[in-house]
Amino acid sequence: MIRIDLPKRILLVLALALVGIIPILLFAHDFYGERVKGVEEHENFPVKSELEALLRRYRDAIRAVEALDIIDLAAEREIGPETQASMDTLRYFLEADSLFVMDVNGTQLAGSGAVSVGQNYRYRPYFQKAIHGSTYVYPGIGRNLQTPRMFFSAPHLSYKNNTPIGIVGLSVGVKKMADMLKPANPNSVLGLITEDGIVFATSSPELLYKMVLPIEQNKVKEIQDSHQFGNLAIEPAGISLDKTRVQIGRTNYSVQREKLQNTNIEFFSLRPVDEKAYLVFMCVVGAVYLLITFLGFRLTMSLSQIKAQQETLKTANALLLESQCALTHQATHDPLTDLLNRRAAVDQLTKELARSKRYGTGLAIGMCDIDHFKKVNDTWGHQIGDEVLCQVSKILVTGVREYDVVARWGGEEFLLIAPINVDMDIDTIFERLCKVVADRKMTTSSGELAITISIGVAHAKKEGSMTNLLAEADAALYQAKAQGRNRVVYDKKPW
Secondary structure, eight states, X not given: OOOOOHXXXXXXXXXXXXXXXXXXXXXXXXXXXXXXXXXXXXXXXXXXXXXXXXXHHHHHHHHHHHTTTHXXXXXXXXXXXHHHXXXXXXXXXXXXXXXXXXXXXXXXXXXXXXXXXXXXXTTSHHHHHHHTTXXXXXXXXXXXXXXXXXXXXXXXXXXXXXXXXXXXXXXXXXXXXXXXXXXXXXXXXXXXXXXXXXXXXXXXXXXXXXXXXXXXXXXXXXXXXXXXXXXXXXXXXXXXXXXXXXXXXXXXXXXXXXXXXXXXXXXXXXXXXXXXXXXXXXXXXXXXXXXXXXXXXXXXXXXXXXXXXXXXXXXXHHHHHHHHHHHHHHHHBOTTTOSBOHHHHHHHHHHHHHHHHHHTOEEEEEEEEETTHHHHHHHHOHHHHHHHHHHHHHHHHHHSOTTOEEEEEETXXXXXXXEEOTTOOTHHHHHHXXXXXXXXXXXXXTXXXXXXXXXXXXXXXXXXXXXXXXXXXXXXXXHHHHXXXXXXXXXXXXX
């Protein structure tokens, strides 16, 4: 595993934090923008709703004029006082400047209010759009009254083949719609623009009749030639609403644009951006991110330190356990032969006696002694005597069963503990051990020696104690010595 020192690790975390803060700030920027947009939409909703309701009312009025069949009556020269009175009443009710009807050539056939019957207006876009089948809203300056007006036009369709046989329309002063453009925030700007991007109604007079969207020069000339806005010069406003933000003077504004329902005109709003609130929000987001990153780094460092301490503790525990096992081994085993010592042998014998009495199984012990061992020490020295002890202990361990116990009882004496199962001839184990030792030459550093052992075997009685059992084994060993050694002598079996 690659290890990184602490200063480099801090620099690495700092670099990652700086890289990671970029998408966080971008997300925060978008989130802030969406929140601002939501506030703007909430503030603009009443204004938009009123404008759309008014426009819908005028569109419905056009259909009412169409229902009077004025074009058919005008063609037959039968427009009577009743029809004219209906148009006058409808115009008065709508507070409109004019209601009019044109034929397919753009000539006004009839009207109410500021109309010029017999005049031709085919050059007006509202006529061109309507005669081709489209309902159209056309802001401009009226030719007769020379005031800002909005023209609403729709095709008058033939009942026979559903094709336009003329148009019907009305005009109203823009002032009525401009009066609705009152922003909830006094520092905001609301307005209406044509489909070409020219402001024709707004809460900011500085933008009126100015271009707020990019318009090609030939289109500007076309608008001026149509006298849509009279003889006014169409100039750029100095801002472009095709962006999400604009700057007017030293103030930045967020831009929202949306078409009014079922029309060809757009509603726009400019709301001042609170730069301080924005900067505070972004700083708070950045600070929280850096704080979380710092706390994460500290947590990672703490966890790393804890892990290192756990590893150290684990190693120390392993060493302690190893030392404990070594001390336990030293306390329970003979240092020369590595057999169980006398204390451990007593503990093991106590357990085996308890198990024998609990389950009713047999138990035999053999007290084993190396014959003439003192002579070996006196003749060859204690080092050779130790070698003999070690070799005899190995023969005893390899000669018994897995669950039998061999322990050094003291000096040249060994204790053999052998549990007895049903129908098991335990005597053969002790006799085999005695024979194996006698048949094998002990290889020592002073040469080969012939060694024999004597074994006294005692069997556990149901009511007998460990002291009695050891005494019986010791008495049997004494008999084996007295009978000439190199033999096994048994006590009286309990069965």
